[in-house]
Amino acid sequence: MASFDPAVAPDLTGEELKTLDGLTSQLEQMGRERGRLIPMLQLVQDTLAYLPPLAIRLVADHLEITASEVYGVATFYNQFRFTPPGRHPIKVCLGTACHVKGGEIILENFERKLQIKDGQTTADREFSIDRVACVGCCALAPVAIVGETLYGKMQPSKVEGIVLKIRIEKEQQERETRPHEPSPPTPLPPASE
Numbered sequence: 052m053a054s055f056d057p058a059v060a061p062d063l064t065g066e067e068l069k070t071l072d073g074l075t076s077q078l079e080q081m082g083r084e085r086g087r088l089i090p091m092l093q094l095v096q097d098t099l100a101y102l103p104p105l106a107i108r109l110v111a112d113h114l115e116i117t118a119s120e121v122y123g124v125a126t127f128y129n130q131f132r133f134t135p136p137g138r139h140p141i142k143v144c145l146g147t148a149c150h151v152k153g154g155e156i157i158l159e160n161f162e163r164k165l166q167i168k169d170g171q172t173t174a175d176r177e178f179s180i181d182r183v184a185c186v187g188c189c190a191l192a193p194v195a196i197v198g199e200t201l202y203g204k205m206q207p208s209k210v211e212g213i214v215l216k217i218r219i220e221k222e223q224q225e226r227e228t229r230p231h232e233p234s235p236p237t238p239l240p241p242a243s244e
């Protein structure tokens with residue numbers, strides 16, 4: 052089994068590298084026919100939730116084709132993403148009703164607040180932003196979904212508060228799980244003569 056050096060893909064977590072190690076044997080079992088390219092990409096995406104460059108190279112080497120051929124096919128399909136989803140994925144609906152009610156402005160506000168664009172993920176992997184088609188509750192337009200929470204009749208002014216709330220919750224969690232630091236020793240009273 053191949054073992055990946057973290058230096059070859061510093062953007063991947065140790066866990067992801069380990070998962071990719073495991074994928075090599077699964078690819079082996081799928082054979083080497085080019086027609087298997089899409090199922091292979093689906094396997095990687097189902098396992099890692101996105102297609103990192105190292106995985107693209109792995110599939111390309113396995114099928115003995117170039118990485119750009121693999122990219123060419125993968126980018127053709129909407130189902131594949133090339134950045135890791137954030138721990139709090141933000142989906143902004145831009146279906147017709149949401150578009151008419153200002154969905155683009157909601158999207159721009161999230162992009163500005165997080166300093167990333169639609170389709171990207173923040174460096175700490177906390178947030179990702181994606182535009183999506185109608186999510187089926189047009190009466191609540193414009194709609195944004197952050198993690199598991201759906202925000203209907205969304206307003207640009209709410210963006211700041213949503214992001215801040217998530218950051219504060221994360222800080223609280225970290226504080227609670229951090230081991231208690233030992234308190235410094237009490238200084239001894241000066242020795243009497």
Ligand code: FES
Nearest residue numbers: 144146149185189
């Ligand atoms: S268009 Fe956004 S929920 Fe239907």
